[in-house]
Amino acid sequence: MDEINILWHQLTDSETIIRSGLLVITLIVFAENGLFFAFFLPGDYLLFLTGVFGGTGVLKEPLSGLLASIFLAAVVGSLVGYLSGRFFGKSLESRPDSLFFKKKHLDSTREFFDKYGFMALVISRFLPVVRTFTPILAGISRMPWYSYLLLNVVGGGLWVGILVTSGYYLGQHFPWIINYVHYIILFFLGITTFTVIKGYLKMRQ
Structure with a gap:
């Protein structure tokens, strides 16, 4: 049980992930963007803090390297989600609830x-949980692949570009901010909680 708790902490603690290096960051982003069982992984604040750690010099990669690696992981991850929905969507819809899958996430x-139609692919990039399941649902609904690829690239570019770049320049100009990482995480978690509760109340109505 202790080993499971340690693993869970390592997978959800963004600071631990970032200090593990860019490869681990990109793998987490890849999984969170298209693997239905990885919806719980950090997304928004992981990107923002990656930028902060890059701007303060903790991560040695230049901004261009961070952007390119994370953007590629986000786009490819979502593409895997789309293909999963397209080829295995029916079995996923009939899958019973488990620790790593909740039917309510797919329904919401x-x-x-x-x-929002096709634009959901762009907007959902900034919404936890929905970000993971939107590509899968696009595949289930058999959205044309060329439309999906375009919106996937646009959404991924905006999501990665805004969060990583803003974090990078904030860390570069205010390096002391790295001492307040936990407050940044709480801020993003507050937004996430508000989004989830709002979506739940809408579904209840």
């Missing part, structure tokens, strides 16, 4: 997808 994403 479907509602979000119906509301």
Whole structure:
């Protein structure tokens, strides 16, 4: 049990992930963007803090290297999610709930997808959980692959570009901010919690 708790902490602690290096960061981003069982992994604040750690020099890679690696991981991860939905969507929809899969996440994403159409692929990049399931739902609904690829690239570019770049320049100009990482995480978790609760209340209505 202790080993499971340690593993869970390592997978969800963004500072631990970032200090492990860019390869680990890109693997986490890849998984969180398209593997249905990885919806719990950090996303938004992982990108922002990666920028902060890059700007303060903890991560040695230049901004261009961070952006290119994380953008590629986000786009390829979402593409895997799309292909999973396209080829295995029916079995996923009939899958029973488990620790790493909740049918309600797929249902709430479907509602979000119906509301915003194709643009859901861009908007959902900034929404935890929905970000993971939107590519899968796009595959299930058999969205044309060329439309998906375009929106995947646009959404991934905006998500990675805004969060990593803003974090990088903030860390570069205010290096002391690295001492307040936990407050940044709490801020993003607050936004995440608000989003999830708001979506749940809408579904109840």
